[in-house]
Amino acid sequence: MPELIAVYEDHAAHRDRFEILAIHDHAVKSFADLDKKLIPIKKKYWQGKDLPFPILLDGNKKTHTLYGIRSWPTGLLIDPDGKLVGEISLSTLEEKLPPLSADKKWARHRDMQKNVFWSFEPKENTLNEFAETLKRWSRCDIGIDAEAVKDSGLVADKPLPGVLIGNPITLRSIDELLLAPHGLGFVPSADGKMLMIAKRREAKEPLSYFQKLHAEELNKRIDGAPPEAEAEKPKALELKDRPLLEAIKLIGKEYDLPVALDAKAMHTGRVDPEAKVSGRIDSAALRKSLAKMLEPLGLTVEVRHEAVFVKPKND
Numbered sequence: 458m459p460e461l462i463a464v465y466e467d468h469a470a471h472r473d474r475f476e477i478l479a480i481h482d483h484a485v486k487s488f489a490d491l492d493k494k495l496i497p498i499k500k501k502y503w504q505g506k507d508l509p510f511p512i513l514l515d516g517n518k519k520t521h522t523l524y525g526i527r528s529w530p531t532g533l534l535i536d537p538d539g540k541l542v543g544e545i546s547l548s549t550l551e552e553k554l555p556p557l558s559a560d561k562k563w564a565r566h567r568d569m570q571k572n573v574f575w576s577f578e579p580k581e582n583t584l585n586e587f588a589e590t591l592k593r594w595s596r597c598d599i600g601i602d603a604e605a606v607k608d609s610g611l612v613a614d615k616p617l618p619g620v621l622i623g624n625p626i627t628l629r630s631i632d633e634l635l636l637a638p639h640g641l642g643f644v645p646s647a648d649g650k651m652l653m654i655a656k657r658r659e660a661k662e663p664l665s666y667f668q669k670l671h672a673e674e675l676n677k678r679i680d681g682a683p684p685e686a687e688a689e690k691p692k693a694l695e696l697k698d699r700p701l702l703e704a705i706k707l708i709g710k711e712y713d714l715p716v717a718l719d720a721k722a723m724h725t726g727r728v729d730p731e732a733k734v735s736g737r738i739d740s741a742a743l744r745k746s747l748a749k750m751l752e753p754l755g756l757t758v759e760v761r762h763e764a765v766f767v768k769p770k771n772d
Contacts, residue, residue: 458530459502463565464551465509471554477510482529483518502570504666559597559652560645566595567628568665574624575715577635578702579616579723579730587617587635588654595628600646602655609639610724618724621764622706623715627667630762638721671763678714679743679758679765694738696750702730705767708738708747717764719772727769728756 458479465477485491491514499505515521524533524541534545571594577587584606592599601613611617619635636642642657664672694711696704702718709716722728736750747758747765757770 458508459504459569460547460565462503462506462509463569464547467557467561467565468551468554474554475550479508479510479512480515480520481512483516483521485514486516488514500670504568558645558649560649562597563595563628563643563645563652566597567632568667570625570627570667572624575621575626575631577617577619577621577631579618579620582617583615584611584613584617584654591628591631595652598651599643600651600653602644602653605641605655608656609641611639611641619720620702620705620718620723620730621715622717623709623713623764625667625671626715626763627665629665630668630764633762634717634764634766635720638719639724668763672760675714675760675763675765678712679747679760681741681743692740696738697735698733699735700731701728701734701754701767704734704750705765709765711738712740712743714743715764717761717766719766719768722769722772728767729754 461477461479468475481491485494491512499507513520520526524531532545532547532550534542534550536542573594577590582590584601588599588601603613606613617635619638621631621634632643636654637657640657641654643652644655644658645651646653692711694708696707699707705716705718708714718730719728723730732754734750734754737746738750739746743765744758751757751767752770755770756767759766759768761768
């Protein structure tokens with residue numbers, strides 16, 4: 458549904474070519490019930506937005522039965538004469554509309570919450586591999602500006618300094634955590650058909666809806682408020698002489714936290730993923746116990762770009 462909203466908005470100029478009607482299944486019997494059901498969904502998945510297209514109810518399953526619907530969601534294409542063409546995917550619908558520039562596609566996908574567990578770390582990812590992963594999830598062709606990469610001190614087929622592991626994290630935050638520290642970013646090609654990893658644009662943007670929402674949730678978590686699904690009994694994790702990267706991966710997994718290391722500080726050697734840490738991590742005081750574990754290395758922790766972010770204390 459978030460992508461359906463985005464397609465509808467992105468193709469506002471082409472509204473004479475198509476229309477979208479959303480039909481809810483028979484589980485909802487009234488619009489009052491629907492409004493209540495959508496309150497948490499809008500906040501968590503739709504960036505607080507209402508649906509921009511009409512939504513209809515099928516309380517008696519008449520439409521469901523008429524079109525032979527077996528699963529939800531199902532997309533159906535009906536032609537201008539009212540004839541059913543058949544089932545259709547969102548990508549197939551968009552292929553029938555005028556193409557969007559790569560920049561506009563990136564603007565859509567970078568702020569969309571995707572059901573993806575991200576795992577980026579130097580031992581696993583080069584800049585080339587990073588570009589291929591984001592190509593898949595942004596649905597944009599992505600190239601690399603060799604000169605810009607060279608000027609940043611990186612090599613495309615060598616490890617990309619930076620660590621980011623977990624979810625939910627939007628593509629915007631991945632860009633800001635793993636490319637921005639090296640002076641790189643996504644820039645449209647001259648013909649507008651693809652994105653280039655190139656010298657970053659200077660303009661600084663405000664935080665997105667999901668960056669704000671996830672920061673609020675993470676700050677509550679690490680300051681002692683457990684997630685709703687977590688057992689009431691606090692859990693503690695004992696760590697002794699563990700490499701920093703291994704330690705934060707364990708912490709992220711144990712407490713279901715997205716975690717990151719400062720990419721710029723890794724590149725300059727001020728954050729060493731192999732440096733040893735020890736400590737007792739308390740779920741009721743995550744921020745405090747994480748800071749205590751990191752202090753001997755001159756590091757600290759904060760929430761940044763949808764992740765629990767480890768950085769040098771004096772930065």
